Amino acid sequence: MATLKKTARKRATAKDDNLQAQAERLSKSLGESAQQVWLAGVGAFGRAQAEGGKLFETLVKEGLSLEQTTRKLAGGRVEAVRDAVESTVGQAKERATDTWDRLEKVFEERVQRALRRLEVPSREDLGALIDRVDALNGELRRLGGIPTARKNPAPKMAKATKTVRAAKTAKKSSPAKPAKKAAKRASTK
Numbered sequence: 001m002a003t004l005k006k007t008a009r010k011r012a013t014a015k016d017d018n019l020q021a022q023a024e025r026l027s028k029s030l031g032e033s034a035q036q037v038w039l040a041g042v043g044a045f046g047r048a049q050a051e052g053g054k055l056f057e058t059l060v061k062e063g064l065s066l067e068q069t070t071r072k073l074a075g076g077r078v079e080a081v082r083d084a085v086e087s088t089v090g091q092a093k094e095r096a097t098d099t100w101d102r103l104e105k106v107f108e109e110r111v112q113r114a115l116r117r118l119e120v121p122s123r124e125d126l127g128a129l130i131d132r133v134d135a136l137n138g139e140l141r142r143l144g145g146i147p148t149a150r151k152n153p154a155p156k157m158a159k160a161t162k163t164v165r166a167a168k169t170a171k172k173s174s175p176a177k178p179a180k181k182a183a184k185r186a187s188t189k
Contacts, residue, residue: 048055115122121129 112122
């Protein structure tokens with residue numbers, strides 16, 4: 001048994017020595033690899049410092065050329081978009097103007113209809129009445145009577161309006177009725 005123990009110890013020590021040698025070799029190779037990695041990093045850093053300025057300048061030049069190319073493309077598209085927007089705005093402006101004109105025309109027509117229903121004389125009616133009054137004044141002058149000079153045009157318009165209304169109602173009524181209405185008006189004045 002003792003020999004067995006000695007043999008087992010020898011084998012164990014041989015294995016331990018073998019493992020220890022392998023560990024030392026592995027440790028050496030790892031250390032050498034770490035040293036090489038470190039040296040590679042230091043070399044890369046040195047090269048980056050030496051060539052960094054050149055690399056930076058190269059990158060700036062490439063950035064400028066890309067920016068110019070992008071601006072050219074964007075500038076062309078901006079012009080196209082601007083033209084499209086101006087065209088759309090022009091069309092919208094035309095439509096709005098047309099719509100406004102139509103609305104204004106409809107409003108004017110409705111106001112005219114309302115004024116006609118209320119028997120308010122139009123410009124043409126007032127102009128015709130003024131012409132008639134002027135003709136009558138001329139006739140009076142010719143016959144020897146001197147009409148009074150016009151001092152205030154506002155009362156003339158009021159009288160003209162009454163005369164136009166009377167003329168309109170006279171047209172609508174029968175021949176016998178105008179004489180009665182004229183008589184009533186003359187008596188109320």
